[in-house]
Amino acid sequence: MLDGNASPRSGLSANSASRVRHHNRRVLLHALRLQGSLSRAELARATGLTPQAIANIVEDLIGAGLVREAGRRKAKRGQPPIEIEIAKDGGYALGIRIDTTHYHAVAADLAGDIIETREGSAPADGEWLDFLSRIYADFAQRFGAERCLGLGLVTPGPFDTSWPGVPTPGAVSALQSRAIAEQLAEKTGSDVLLENDATAAALGEKLYGEARNLNDFFYVFIGEGVGGGIVIRAEPYRGNRGNAGEFGHAIIDPHGPQCYCGNRGCLGQYLSLSAMRRDLAAAEARGEDADAALEAWIARAGEALSLGLTTVENLFDPETIIIGGAAPLALLERLVANLRGLRPSVRQDFGADRLRLSTLGERSAALGASALPILAATTSGPANIGN
Ligand SMILES: [Zn+2]
Missing domain, CATH: 3.30.420.40 (ATPase, nucleotide binding domain)
Structure with a gap:
């Protein structure tokens, strides 16, 4: 699925009956991503959800391996609260930035830390889908397909727009349509989020660089x-x-x-x-x-x-x-x-x-690409318009 509300393959259910619960999970994960770690009471205050709802969601997320209890904080008096944090190793996301000459691929954990990077020459015309699928398969084999939150695919834009003249320099025409994300999702079985390289680079900069x-x-x-x-x-x-x-x-x-x-x-x-x-x-x-x-x-x-x-x-x-x-x-x-x-x-x-x-x-655009599935799993707003 390409919808920003779509479920990553981490155990989050996306059927309509659980949509509200799914939304609440993302609100909670978003708060943890921004704050690092919070107690259940602080999570309730930060999200506006009831303490009972927070208790249920935290239990679900611990079960899914997306968050964990980080231990107790030092308190001046009374029972110190247990801190909840995102489980770094609860999953990983793959990001690929590609143009007509090169590709950069990045695997990042749930905290956004880089696990592995790869780069090299772009494939010949007509081999894009197989090439991208192979990169995905290599990572999935080593780090586990079931733990993969999704694949962020980043390439020069714009998408589904035909200029009157020649194609955008550096842009691969086969990748200039959002349909490619759907085809790649079908071929790999992974969620695929497509983004233009400048927006992805801005996201990379926000998460890892000058714009933190x-x-x-x-x-x-x-x-x-x-x-x-x-x-x-x-x-x-x-x-x-x-x-x-x-x-x-x-x-x-x-x-x-x-x-x-x-x-x-x-x-x-x-x-x-x-x-x-x-x-x-x-x-x-x-x-x-x-x-x-x-x-x-x-x-x-x-x-x-x-x-x-x-x-x-x-x-x-x-x-x-x-x-x-x-x-x-x-x-x-x-x-x-x-x-x-x-x-x-x-x-x-x-x-x-x-x-x-x-x-x-x-590397900023590839880093931003790997952030797309993580953001989709851990933010409360839509992470991708792809439709
Ligand atoms: Zn122009």
């Missing part, structure tokens, strides 16, 4: 194209059809280069790795010095990014903007160093805090 203590931020994903991940009140914002955040198609100059989306002068035509290769090849053809050409490209790309970021800040008033993606860290560092003089916006009083560089690098 942030609730409202925007993530700029610079790769073969340019994407954006929007996090509002600690939750990803996906838009009506899950395609929100296509920052690379913000129009910087309506008379600029033709973009595959049908418009001209989109940000991705200045800032992406594919734009960089195109511009550097043109400079080389003109006989220009390579270092000078790169410097000039960074200045132009930074100018375009700065224009786009002003709109992001004025629209969202985020705590900060994080720059990351699949581009080499050294390149991102040079870009950000070039961006010191951001344009005026509603955030202009915030100095250096307006911008941060991702510390996770290109």
